[in-house]
Amino acid sequence: MSSQVGFSGKNVSEVTVESIRRGDVTLDDVRIHPNTLAHQAEVARTNGNSQLAENFLRAAELTGLSDDEVLRYYDALRPGRSSSQELMQIADDLMAIGAIKNAELFRQAADVYARRGLTAK
Secondary structure, three states: OOOOEEOOOOEHHHOOHHHHHHOOOOHHHHOEOHHHHHHHHHHHHHOOOHHHHHHHHHHHHHOOOOHHHHHHHHHHOOOOOOOHHHHHHHHHHHHHOOOHHHHHHHHHHHHHHHHHOOOOO
């Protein structure tokens, strides 16, 4: 799939003011496609920014989730919001849906938060 498509698969060139006025454009037509994020990761890595590349790849894994799920995970990562066990459970849940990089992030957070006293009391 081209890096110029929305989540729905519609090419961005088809998203015009007129198509929006007609009601031919949905939210998924303008939502970023995981392949676009993977391409951005390649560009970042090629230009020496491996940390940004990893961020793009984690984002790509989350594109299939609802906004509420993503916000729930974001909130869980805030210091003092989750126990180590809760972070590990989220890591397992993410692994089960193939979000391997995000699962690893949650495992690392569980470890670091526990060592620094940042887990929920």
